[in-house]
Amino acid sequence: MKVVKFGGSSLANGEAFQNAINIITADSDRRVIVTSAPGKRFADDIKVTDLLITYANTVINDKDPHAIIEQIISRYQEIADYFALPAEKLAPLVERLQSLPDHPYPNNNYLMAAFKAHGERLNAQLMAIILRHLGYEARFVTPREAGITVTGTPNNASVIPETYAALSHFSFNDTELLIFPGFYGITLAGHIATFSRGGSDITGAILARGFNASVYENFTDVDAIYSANPNVVDHPQPIAKMTYREMRELSYAGFSVFHDEALIPAIQGNIPINVRNTNDPEKPGTLIVPDKDFQASDIVTGVVSGKHFAALYLHKYLLNKQAGFTLRILEILAKHDISYEHMPSGIDDITIILDRNSIDDQLVDVICNEIQEEINPDRLEWIDNYAITMVVGEGMRDRTGVIDDILMPLAQKNIAVPMINQGASRIAIMIGTYDKDADEAVRAIYHRFFVN
Structure with missing residues (x-):
C-alpha cells in the first residue's frame, strides 16, 4: 500500500484535481489519499486556508461573513463544475461551511x-465525491473516524501514540480508496486542532506509519528536491536519494519543499518518502530513506541558507571558570519562553543564536537588560543580521578536508564567517554569515562541490 499526499497547488482547481486523479488511479497500490486545501491558481490568488482565516476573524469580530463564505464556496464550486458535478452533491459542503459559526468552541x-482545518476537510470530501461520480470506489474518512488524536495547542498540535494503534485496527476493503483531510486531528476532549502550517505533510506521514505503507508519496509542484534553492543557484542539481537526517538538517535552514516535522512519523516507521511532481508524475523525484546502509554518491547533498536568525554575543573573561554561567542565561530565556537554536562558545565567549521570527525588538531589550544585570558581561552585543548556511551530506562523514573546501571559496569571495559548527553526526557543517552574504555563500559552496 502507498499513502499519497497532494499539496495545495496540486489541488487548486479542476484541472489540478484531474491530474491528481490520474495519478491516484494509475497505480492500484495508491490506496490512502491525503488532501491539502486548494492553493493558489495563479500568482496573485489567495489560498483557501487564508480565506478561512479571514472567515474566522470575521466571525470573531461579529461581522457579516456572507461575502467571504461566498468567496470560499466559489473555489469548491469551480472544481465541482469542472467535473459537471450535480449541485446537490456539493450541497453538504456548502451547508457545513455555512454552519461553522454555530458550533461550540472553547475559545x-x-x-x-x-475554520482553518475545513480547507482540507472540504477538499477531501469533494475528492471522494468526484471519485465516486467518476465510478471509483472511494470513502471520505475524517480524523475522528480514523482515531487521529492529538494534544498540544489548538493551532500547533502533536499526534499521540494511541493514534497508530487506532489506525492499525481501522477497517477497509481491498478495493476502496480512502480519502483523508490533512492538517488536523482531534483532541482528547473532541475538538479540532491543527498541526503547524503545512501540516498535511504530517498527516500523510502519520497515515504512512499507521498503515505501514511501502512508501509515502508526496506530490507537489516541483520535479524534485534540489541541492540548492533554484532562486539562489541557477539550475541546481536534483537530489535523487537522501537520508531522513539530511532532509531534516536542510529543512531546518530553509528547504521548504517538505515539512520537516513530517519526517518524524516516517522515521519512526522506517517509511521511505518520495517527493514528486503532480504535473510531471513520470519523473522519479527525490527518495528520502533511512540512513542505515545508505551509500552516499556525493560528498555534499545540499547547501541552503536561512536568513531568519539573530545572535546574542557575550564576552566575559574567565567565563569557563564560572559554574552555572550558561544556566543563568538559559533561565532568562526560558522565563520569556524563548528557545535558542545554537550556542557555540569559547573559553571567554558565548554566542546564542535565536530564531528572529520568534522574538520582537521589545523582548530583545528586555532579555538583554536582564542578562546585563544578572551576568554583567564585559561585552554584550545583539547581532540582528545573522544568517546560517547549512552544508549537508552523508558523504562528509569519512571525508577529510571538507571544512577547507567549504571555507576556501568563502575566503575568495571575502565573505566573513563569524561562526562555524559541526555536529557529532558529521553530516552537517553550519556556517554563520551576515545575511547580506548568505546567497553568495551558497553559490560559492555549491560551485565548489557541484560545478567543480
Missing part, C-alpha cells in the same frame, strides 16, 4: 483551528 483559538 477563539479553537474556533480558528476548526
